[in-house]
Amino acid sequence: LWYFNSLVSQSTMDAIILIALFLVFLYTFLLLKRDRGAPPSGRLPPGSMGLPLVGQSLSLLWAMRANTGERWLENRLRKYGPVSKLRLFGTPTVFVAGREANRFVFANEGGALGLQQPASVRKVMGSRNVMELVGDDHARVRGAVSMFLKPEMLRRYVGKMDAEVRLHLERNWLGRDTVTRWWSPVK
Known part of the structure; x- marks a missing residue:
């Protein structure tokens, strides 16, 4: 740092700091102005x-x-009620809650919501998830998935899952003083 100070005069250093502060201020101002521009139609x-870029994340x-x-x-x-807007992870988002909202989102009749998922959701869910499919592909996958989520199917499998978990706990955990936690990387 002393070498840099000897090469640059105090007035030049002041000018560099002033320009850097101005650029940071200008960038922040433009971000705020962009987010508060003319409201979209509708x-x-x-x-x-929330805050620009960060929102409520x-x-x-x-x-x-x-x-x-x-x-x-x-x-x-x-x-805000069952339908509200917010910004999550840099993406404008609509938050919906309740039975009717879930039915609308997951039914996706006519592909109204198809191919509109944010990039962050596509990264987590994959590009071929149920929410990204439209038309016949969506109907076929939704039908297959909904068959397994019907109450009678859940009742049928919860008992089997409960028995498996109990057996695993009895075989591998019962009588142990310590539990070793193993992490495996998710691929």
Whole structure:
């Protein structure tokens, strides 16, 4: 640092710092102006988009880390209702809750929501997930999945799963003083 200081005069250093501060201010101003520009046509649900780029991502992540994610969602429902807008992980998002909203989203009749998932969701769910499929492909996969999620099918398999878990616990955990946790990388 002393070598750099000897090469650059104090006035030049002041000018560099001033220009850097101006560029940071200009960048922040343009981000804020872009987010608060003319409202898009059509009706938007209530809700806050939060900070530029970040939105409500940090508050949601903190709530999840503190194991209070459900309370975060309940507060959002109480404040804005079952349909609201927000920004998560840099993407404008519509938050929907309730039976009718789930039916609308998961039925996806006519492909109204097809191919509109944010890139972050596609990274997690994959590009060929049920929400990305449209038309006949979507109907076929939805039919196959919904068959396994019917209440009578769940009742049938919950007993089997319960028996398997109990057997595993009896064989591998019963009578042990310590539990060793093994992590395997997810691929």
